[in-house]
Amino acid sequence: METGTETLEVGxxxxxxxxxxxxxxxLQRRRFxxxxxxxxxxxxxxxxxxxLGAPLPMNELAYRLACDNSNVTGLIDRLxxxxxxxxxxxxxxxxxxxxxxxxxGRELRERMLEHVARPTPGFARLTAxxxxxxxxxxRRILDDDPGGIDIT
Amino acid sequence: METGTETLEVGxxxxxxxxxxxxxxxLQRRRFxxxxxxxxxxxxxxxxxxxLGAPLPMNELAYRLACDNSNVTGLIDRLxxxxxxxxxxxxxxxxxxxxxxxxxGRELRERMLEHVARPTPGFARLTAxxxxxxxxxxRRILDDDPGGIDIT
DNA sequence: TATTGTTATACTCTATAACTATA
DNA sequence: TATAGTTATAGAGTATAACAATA
Numbered sequence: 001m002e003t004g005t006e007t008l009e010v011g012x013x014x015x016x017x018x019x020x021x022x023x024x025x026x027l028q029r030r031r032f033x034x035x036x037x038x039x040x041x042x043x044x045x046x047x048x049x050x051x052l053g054a055p056l057p058m059n060e061l062a063y064r065l066a067c068d069n070s071n072v073t074g075l076i077d078r079l080x081x082x083x084x085x086x087x088x089x090x091x092x093x094x095x096x097x098x099x100x101x102x103x104x105g106r107e108l109r110e111r112m113l114e115h116v117a118r119p120t121p122g123f124a125r126l127t128a129x130x131x132x133x134x135x136x137x138x139r140r141i142l143d144d145d146p147g148g149i150d151i152t
Numbered sequence: 153m154e155t156g157t158e159t160l161e162v163g164x165x166x167x168x169x170x171x172x173x174x175x176x177x178x179l180q181r182r183r184f185x186x187x188x189x190x191x192x193x194x195x196x197x198x199x200x201x202x203x204l205g206a207p208l209p210m211n212e213l214a215y216r217l218a219c220d221n222s223n224v225t226g227l228i229d230r231l232x233x234x235x236x237x238x239x240x241x242x243x244x245x246x247x248x249x250x251x252x253x254x255x256x257g258r259e260l261r262e263r264m265l266e267h268v269a270r271p272t273p274g275f276a277r278l279t280a281x282x283x284x285x286x287x288x289x290x291r292r293i294l295d296d297d298p299g300g301i302d303i304t
Numbered sequence: 305t306a307t308t309g310t311t312a313t314a315c316t317c318t319a320t321a322a323c324t325a326t327a
Numbered sequence: 328t329a330t331a332g333t334t335a336t337a338g339a340g341t342a343t344a345a346c347a348a349t350a
Contacts, residue, residue, distance in 0.1 A: 013283035018271040020290035025177050026216075027294075033218035042316060042341075059331060066185035071318055073333055078316075095326045095331040119170040122293035130289055131165035137286050138172035141274035142179075194318075196340060211308060223341055225310055230339075247308040247349045 027120060035115030039108060048075055049109045050116075052085065055098040084108060179272060187267030191260060200227055201261045202268075204237065207250040236260060 036046035044065065051064050062072045076099055079085045084105035090096035101109060126134065188198035196217065203216050214224045228251055231237045236257035242248035253261060278286065 011280055011283070013280055013287060014271045014275045014278070015269075017283055017287040017290060018269065018275065020287060020294060021176070022180075022269070023294055024173070024290065025180055028174075028177055029181075030216075030218050037218075037342085044317060057331080064182075066182050066189075067317085068319060069332060070320085070334080074317080093327075093331080097332070117170070117174070119166045120293065122295060123166045123170065125292050125295065126166070126289060128163055128165055130292075131163065131169055133285065134289050135165060135169040135172060137278055137282055138169060138176065140277050140282075141272065142172060142175055143274060143277065189319090194339060209308085219340085220342060221309065222311080222343085226340075245308080245350075249309070 024120070028116065031120075032116050035112055038115075039111060041108075041112075044071075044075060045079060046112055048072075048079065049084070049101075049105065049112055052099060052101050052105070052109065055088065055100040057090070057096050057098055059096075061099060079105070176272070180268065183272075184268050187264060190267075191263060193260075193264070196223075196227060197231060198264055200224075200231065201236070201253075201257065201264055204251060204253050204257070204261065207240065207252040209242070209248050209250055211248075213251060231257070 032046065033043055036043050039046070041049065044067075047065055048061060051061060056064075058072050058076065059069055061076075062069045065072070076085060076087065080087065082104075083102055085099050085101055087097045088100050090098055123131070184198065185195055188195050191198070193201065196219075199217055200213060203213060208216075210224050210228065211221055213228075214221045217224070228237060228239065232239065234256075235254055237251050237253055239249045240252050242250055275283070
């Protein structure tokens with residue numbers, strides 16, 4: 001419940017902050033779509049590539065992309081046809097297949113990250129101290145929410 | 153493109169904050185996709201609806217969704233067929249058509265917003281003072297970036 | 305000449321249901 | 328029985344090129 005003496009409540013200040021965050025999300029989404037287009041990736045393909053920093057079972061990928069398992073089959077089919085990923089059967093559970101990036105896939109993922117993992121220019125207007133504070137707040141917000149999933 | 157040659161120096165604290173922000177983007181993207189699915193909207197349709205807080209020319213919509221004009225034609229066709237929007241010719245420029253929400257469209261947009269415009273639960277872990285600070289920093293970051301566009 | 309919106313085409317995404325092979 | 332992945336299908340998204348109307 002209350003972890004401190006201060007009021008922990010989603011008040012008007014939070015609504016304000018969240019509206020601003022949504023604007024930032026919008027900017028980042030545009031960056032993501034433009035980057036994907038420049039690399040000849042459909043948005044869903046680009047999103048999948050970003051998820052694959054480590055090998056992932058098909059169904060985990062479906063969960064992260066908030067889509068049905070059957071979509072992932074076709075999605076991975078096409079990435080595999082382009083030589084960006086391979087399917088690797090699991091040792092533990094013979095129903096499961098892990099999706100693994102090839103060298104080409106890793107390279108393309110890196111180029112995607114160059115576009116989306118760089119902070120927006122506006123970030124430079126914060127002092128180093130403010131940036132540290134910001135990081136602290138974000139860590140607090142994200143704490144034990146279901147997984148730091150980077151989609152964009 | 154914003155990946156121009158003038159690289160402003162953003163320190164490791166900014167990179168850290170940005171990584172955390174991207175995790176938050178990912179969570180919000182999932183919320184958005186699930187909300188759209190629950191309201192029987194394809195992600196692109198849900199995104200368009202959110203843009204239409206005020207009437208918008210077709211090409212402006214295409215810009216905000218980072219897609220081609222021709223996509224918007226079909227997208228709006230389907231929303232119009234569902235009675236969610238109407239096309240209204242512009243007075244100033246007879247080539248232009250504005251997209252306007254109907255009452256049903258406005259109502260559905262409100263329901264979308266109920267899902268995505270509410271801060272994540274983790275927000276409650278920030279004190280009111282911290283929430284105000286956060287809003288201030290975000291305003292600074294967004295200042296004179298190209299438009300507060302809320303996609304998700 | 306350039307721009308707005310449309311059409312036509314080809315490919316990809318997405319949800320649903322039915323199927324298989326494992327568990 | 329339940330789950331992971333596939334297939335088949337239908338409807339929607341997306342990029343490209345070509346086009347008519349307007350600027």
